Amino acid sequence: MSRDLEKYLRPEITSTPFCPGCGHGIVMNLILRAIDELKLDMDEILFVSGIGCAAWIPSPHFNADTLHTLHGRAIAFATGAKLYNPKLNVVVISGDGDLVSIGGNHLIHAARRDIDLSVICANNMIYGMTGGQVASTSPLGSLTSTTIDGNIHRPFDLCKLLLAAGARYVARYSVTQPLSLLKAIRKSLTMKGFTFLEVLSPCPTQFGRRNSNDTPADMMKSLMEDCISIEDSENLTKEELEGKIVTGEFSDERS
């Protein structure tokens, strides 16, 4: 965390709970950086999160109203708060297991209804807090504590899912692309309507060590190698795209 952003943290917070090498600290830093650059008033923002590691990005750290909810239901809680008090800038920050696996129905319905929420999904492709079980975002073949022979089910492409559900702004970046990610966070915090930003955030503790990335640095390196831009992806064949993660803005319908 940059020292100049510490003013956005609760005074009693002295450390974060994230494991060494976790990407969530970068996500936290960039969200606060975007708030700082946009000069947003923290007293007008409500941060809503569900259950899991990423849900701890705002709660209890951010010095604003925070609503730490039930597993999977952050968007339903956020919907109620936003509809009753439209003056609140409601930002949902949670993980892939929370927002998509258990909470997927709320996610697609909020996108369909175009509820004015900024949803930031920190995707670590695994259930980190509960011990590394397979998620609906775990790549095919990946090793987890519940797929010891490799994951046999295909993962969701979250951005395609949210595009189909009607989200106004859909983007994906990795924490290894901080400048593009910062720009995307700024957009999602200021755009009207439902926005969805997927942030690839590595989990060395639960995912990396099981999948041939022995150190956090190895995980970061492999993310940098795997992430390619939408433009670059357009010149690749289906086979060449195998294992690649396409990043960029998939939809930008400004209202």
Place this chain on the structure above:
Amino acid sequence: MGYKEIKSVLSPGTYYFSGNEALTEGAIAAGCRYYAGYPITPSSEIMERISCRFKEVQGVFIQMEDEIASICSVIGAVWAGAKAMTATSGPGFSLMQEGIGYAAFTETPLVIVDIQRAGPGTGQATRVGSGDLMQAKWGSHGDYQVIALSPWSVQEMYDKTIDAFNLAERYRVPVFIMGEEAIGHLRENISVKEKAMIFNRIKKRGGSPFDAKDEDGVPPMPSFGEGEKLLVTGSTHDGFGIRKTDDPLVHSRLVKRINNKILNNREEIIETESYYIDDAEIIIISYGFTARASLFAVNHFREEGKKVGLLRLKTIWPFADKVINEIGSSAKKIFIPEMNMGQISGEIRKYAACEIISYNQTDGEVIHPDKIISEVKRFL
């Protein structure tokens, strides 16, 4: 803040309403301006009427994707400052249980209406039952208290809904209206008075929203957007909402307080009504729609000079243990007719020392007065 007499939203007068319609008007009178729900028989008329009436009173209505989303969005709206409600029936009530535990633990005032149908499972969706009373008490995991009311008339569907919002705000607790299909769909005249007593939540700037040192045990409740930098969490938390998930003292204090704030105030919360019990040898204890048939039976016996009385439970939870304990020592026998397998008679057996006879009917039909009369005659 606190109790205040305010003008009723409906013009004073007589209205011919179904129970579900009257309940909706009671909610609006109490200040409910957020409603989220999901269609389910036999409660759907509440949501349909809300969807029209909220346009007239500037309320916020949304039909959610399921009952889980409904209860969760209600909680979100309450913390954003709303008085809020959802209505459902058995299967939806089951889905809401995790949210109910969250609301109890975060001390979120809200009202949930359960127009009970014949369960378990999908059961008989259009038929009557009263089988959700123990679920209302114990449905979510862990130890917590709620308040559950049992209206017996269309008038009470209006009045008790106002009471439900007042109790929710007064004690910062989920309050249930345990209606039954028969009362939801019954049509009767009701009277709307010019004014109603309404409780608005207590606020205190900078106060601890999750701790109260006094005997009452109910903390003030701020809303989002007031600059209080609120921390709301369903994890164990201290007075300011900071998670304390491995502190034994914080957990036990919090669990005890959210239980005691209801139990210590139960004399103020619990309402019962009695008919001919002073000299009664046999007392029928009844609630909800069944209490109407029970009163008919009691009147019949009194005309015959038989010493039969009625105790009606208007509040189901917290339980009227004190009055039932007294009745258990004054009466010879207690008779309890229920549209379930004896959920409340089991509770009564804990507190009443006399002989107890249960009559349980779970056929999707209301209990007929003649049935109560013939059952009581067996041991009269």
